[in-house]
Amino acid sequence: xxxxxxxxxxxxxxxxxxxxxxxxxxxxxxxxxxxxxxxxxxxxxxxxxxxxxxxxxxxxxxxxxxxxxxxxxxxxxxxxxxxxxxxxxxxxxxxxxxxxxxxxxxxxxxxxxxxxxxxxxxxxxxxxxxxxxxxxxxxxxxxxxxxxxxxxxxxxxxxxxxxxxxxxxxxxxxxxxxxxxxxxxxxxxxxxxxxxxxxxxxxxxxxxxxxxxxxxxxxxxxxxxxxxxxxxxxxxxxxxxxxxxxxxxxxxxxxxxxxxxxxxxxxxxxxxxxxxxxxxxxxxxxxxxxxxxxxxxxxxxxxxxxxxxxxxxxxxxxxxxxxxxxxxxxxxxxxxxxxxxxxxx
Amino acid sequence: xxxxxxxxxxxxxxxxxxxxxxxxxxxxxxxxxxxxxxxxxxxxxxxxxxxxxxxxxxxxxxxxxxxxxxxxxxxxxxxxxxxxxxxxxxxxxxxxxxxxxxxxxxxxxxxxxxxxxxxxxxxxxxxxxxxxxxxxxxxxxxxxxxxxxxxxxxxxxxxxxxxxxxxxxxxxxxxxxxxxxxxxxxxxxxxxxxxxxxxxxxxxxxxxxxxxxxxxxxxxxxxxxxxxxxxxxxxxxxxxxxxxxxxxxxxxxxxxxxxxxxxxxxxxxxxxxxxxxxxxxxxxxxxxxxxxxxxxxxxxxxxxxxxxxxx
Numbered sequence: 001x002x003x004x005x006x007x008x009x010x011x012x013x014x015x016x017x018x019x020x021x022x023x024x025x026x027x028x029x030x031x032x033x034x035x036x037x038x039x040x041x042x043x044x045x046x047x048x049x050x051x052x053x054x055x056x057x058x059x060x061x062x063x064x065x066x067x068x069x070x071x072x073x074x075x076x077x078x079x080x081x082x083x084x085x086x087x088x089x090x091x092x093x094x095x096x097x098x099x100x101x102x103x104x105x106x107x108x109x110x111x112x113x114x115x116x117x118x119x120x121x122x123x124x125x126x127x128x129x130x131x132x133x134x135x136x137x138x139x140x141x142x143x144x145x146x147x148x149x150x151x152x153x154x155x156x157x158x159x160x161x162x163x164x165x166x167x168x169x170x171x172x173x174x175x176x177x178x179x180x181x182x183x184x185x186x187x188x189x190x191x192x193x194x195x196x197x198x199x200x201x202x203x204x205x206x207x208x209x210x211x212x213x214x215x216x217x218x219x220x221x222x223x224x225x226x227x228x229x230x231x232x233x234x235x236x237x238x239x240x241x242x243x244x245x246x247x248x249x250x251x252x253x254x255x256x257x258x259x260x261x262x263x264x265x266x267x268x269x270x271x272x273x274x275x276x277x278x279x280x281x282x283x284x285x286x287x288x289x290x291x292x293x294x295x296x297x298x299x300x301x302x303x304x305x306x307x308x309x310x311x312x313x314x315x316x317x318x319x320x321x322x323x324x325x326x327x328x329x330x331x332x333x334x335x336x337x338x339x340x341x342x343x344x345x
Numbered sequence: 346x347x348x349x350x351x352x353x354x355x356x357x358x359x360x361x362x363x364x365x366x367x368x369x370x371x372x373x374x375x376x377x378x379x380x381x382x383x384x385x386x387x388x389x390x391x392x393x394x395x396x397x398x399x400x401x402x403x404x405x406x407x408x409x410x411x412x413x414x415x416x417x418x419x420x421x422x423x424x425x426x427x428x429x430x431x432x433x434x435x436x437x438x439x440x441x442x443x444x445x446x447x448x449x450x451x452x453x454x455x456x457x458x459x460x461x462x463x464x465x466x467x468x469x470x471x472x473x474x475x476x477x478x479x480x481x482x483x484x485x486x487x488x489x490x491x492x493x494x495x496x497x498x499x500x501x502x503x504x505x506x507x508x509x510x511x512x513x514x515x516x517x518x519x520x521x522x523x524x525x526x527x528x529x530x531x532x533x534x535x536x537x538x539x540x541x542x543x544x545x546x547x548x549x550x551x552x553x554x555x556x557x558x559x560x561x562x563x564x565x566x567x568x569x570x571x572x573x574x575x576x577x578x579x580x581x582x583x584x585x586x587x588x589x590x591x592x593x594x595x596x597x598x599x600x601x602x603x604x605x606x607x608x609x610x611x612x613x614x615x616x617x618x619x620x621x622x623x624x625x626x627x628x629x630x631x632x633x634x635x636x637x638x639x640x641x642x643x644x645x646x647x648x649x650x651x652x653x654x655x656x
Binding site: 096288 | 400404416417443445448451452453527528532533558592597599602603604606
């Protein structure tokens with residue numbers, strides 16, 4: 001206590017009291033800090049004890065080194081935009097995805113269409129896959145035909161893209177990167193299967209994403225970096241899902257590349273209630289039915305049922321095979337959908 | 346005349362009843378009498394509802410609401426008498442096997458999951474009282490556990506399996522048990538060969554699928570399963586054996602092609618394009634160079650005072 005402060009007090013007694021009060025105050029603070037400190041130390045030790053041997057997890061880092069990490073420190077991260085782009089361009093090594101569609105079993109339940117639209121944020125009139133009503137000639141019977149992108153091995157669409165936005169991966173999937181797409185629609189013109197669609201209007205969940213973007217800006221503005229990062233992972237563009245969709249760009253069937261990575265079958269394949277779809281890896285010579293989960297040899301299935309591909313004369317070599325609509329399980333309601341002259345209008 | 350009418354009516358009835366029987370779904374007696382090993386609990390019902398909504402609702406609709414899809418034959422509402430008249434075992438069999446448009450759920454749902462679905466359906470049947478199997482009798486076993494050994498016989502090119510029952514005091518061969526062999530694939534298990542029965546020594550042999558692609562060394566993960574779940578429980582044994590065709594996979598974009606990205610474009614197109622660009626620019630530069638030379642020549646004449654007359 002300085003001389004000036006001393007002068008404030010009128011008597012020595014008061015001065016004594018004041019210093020005692022000061023002393024007690026300081027003691028209180030120090031004591032409190034000591035208690036808190038030791039408590040923290042004890043808690044820390046307890047925590048260390050609790051972690052024990054089981055509290056660690058062994059993992060392999062990016063450099064392929066085996067490391068141990070305390071379980072409490074692990075954060076599960078959704079891959080960021082750069083990683084999503086990198087792995088989306090690369091594809092799954094050693095795979096050659098193939099789809100087989102059994103036309104004999106389709107009854108136009110449209111579950112594949114709905115599952116696809118909900119996964120890829122599409123409106124009911126925007127299609128990656130559609131079930132078409134088909135009839136090849138006046139004397140033949142009509143049938144239903146689900147038609148996704150054919151993921152050709154010789155894709156005309158990627159050949160005409162001027163900006164590398166649409167490309168083929170090593171596992172056979174033809175993807176579209178709407179971060180690169182300039183909306184020229186050359187690919188729509190080039191595709192002989194009409195598999196592509198264009199976002200003329202703002203996509204379905206546009207407002208929601210705009211809202212999230214604003215929220216993100218606000219969080220960053222307030223320095224809440226962790227929350228912002230979490231939100232960012234939600235709104236980051238996933239090239240394998242093509243979500244969020246973007247106005248003025250192309251969208252199309254992606255063989256659910258995001259699901260294949262997790263070992264799950266595409267959205268449409270798993271949603272079908274009638275066992276229409278088979279999906280698998282040509283390298284393994286096996287396809288699995290999406291409904292019954294029965295796995296069969298691809299070569300045998302195609303041979304036994306005379307499987308075929310659409311417009312083979314174009315040399316596009318599609319990765320989607322069809323089994324003929326023979327012995328159909330479900331009849332078409334009308335006998336013929338062709339007009340009297342036998343030609344589609 | 347009267348007799349003839351009666352005969353005709355009787356005949357019509359007979360035909361109709363035969364027709365009706367035809368549409369009946371016969372379930373083998375031993376399968377029909379199968380009972381759930383445990384009493385249905387609210388958890389079973391809840392899990393059954395989830396499974397029902399994922400797998401059945403698209404055709405059968407919501408139970409009790411009669412909103413099933415109008416197919417021929419119609420799938421029917423599981424709350425209806427047509428369903429409640431089935432024994433538990435019959436429902437289990439029909440769900441697992443499937444018929445016509447009704448898919449088989451044998452590979453999709455485990456037996457316990459199917460029991461959950463039945464537990465859910467039964468909540469819509471008023472007069473239903475569950476009968477539980479007295480005890481789970483593993484008729485194929487005498488108190489021990491099943492052990493399976495899988496070996497690849499290279500000389501004969503067969504996959505040999507030995508199925509035994511292991512008890513603390515002895516190891517006994519299981520004979521006459523139906524087994525099925527599967528190969529692990531990315532999305533499921535592909536059956537290899539038909540169902541086969543073990544012989545008196547508990548042995549069974551499958552011909553190796555030499556045309557089935559394996560990894561680079563031809564290794565395939567094989568799974569042997571005992572078919573009779575009731576007698577043995579859910580038993581499976583897997584092993585990685587070099588029985589398949591060694592396969593080297595090729596990337597679909599390793600070759601240069603017209604449809605490839607810039608990095609994978611054909612060399613001739615890269616040369617043609619860059620050559621074209623280079624040629625165009627060279628012409629432009631050449632013209633500019635010529636213009637400059639004319640200009641410089643003119644300037645030089647001005648400086649030296651040379652006057653050239655037009656010819």
